[in-house]
Amino acid sequence: MPHSRKRRDQGKHSRIRSDHATEIAEDYVEAIAEVIEASGTCRAVDLASRFEVSHVTVNRTIGRLARDGWVETEPYGPVVLTAKGKQLARKAAERHAVVLKFLMAIGVRESVAKIDSEGIEHHVSPETLDAMRAFLSEHAD
Amino acid sequence: MPHSRKRRDQGKHSRIRSDHATEIAEDYVEAIAEVIEASGTCRAVDLASRFEVSHVTVNRTIGRLARDGWVETEPYGPVVLTAKGKQLARKAAERHAVVLKFLMAIGVRESVAKIDSEGIEHHVSPETLDAMRAFLSEHAD
DNA sequence: CCTGGATTTTAGCCTGTGCTAAATTTGTGT
């Protein structure tokens, strides 16, 4: 039999907790990509205003993102995405867009869908995302 | 014009943060109601095994829930829901059930839908919940 | 070049949510 399995055996709720741990990373890399796309570079203040948190909070969050290999930055410099960060940003943006379109397709107003999708996106598994995509193709009028 | 509005003006992301703050309360009162329903009373250990966290974590979480008026408990005693707690439990269970059924209705397998709904439920606004309900009635075969 | 405003960093605080180890309490079976 497999060795002792002390490892927390990913039940439902551990999945939720790990989703929460990565969702800030997802939102940040997505936002960083958008800001860079729109204005060339991304500074901490841009993220602070976007997320409505203090610039100090952004600074420390960026530190964690750098530690975990999503972004690179040097003192007083802008934030850039690593290759890994760019990939996550692309994946997150794509999934976010599907969720948003899907909510609107079932009749949720855009203003509400924008808010709800921002939270829902992080908990949508690949299988559920596929179901949403399938729904969108079927109902492409 | 209205005075200065320093008040953080609930953008998209503050909604997400407040959702996260209440989701443990929602999951706990829902679980407490279920355990009481199933076995008469609810003890901390029941919640620890259900959420796969330590009994110490449960103990402190229950303390916060009591502080916020969702549950009542006395030293070494079981956990009971306040009126407010029962109401939240009912609302959360109802919403959770709708989300789960909805995911299955769009073709997500039950095992996956159970996991995803556990995270998604907390970010579904009343309007989106209504859209899901409407979808379920329309597609009631 | 130098200075003032914008920006970032540092210091120091808080709460929530996770843990282990140890102490305490409860309640049950003999």
Place this chain on the structure above:
DNA sequence: ACACAAATTTAGCACAGGCTAAAATCCAGG
């Protein structure tokens, strides 16, 4: 009655992610 097992509580730790105030740095206009 009492010991023992189960449950809870306490103590003490860690990290994420919020904040304000103050210091440091950067850069652009004069």
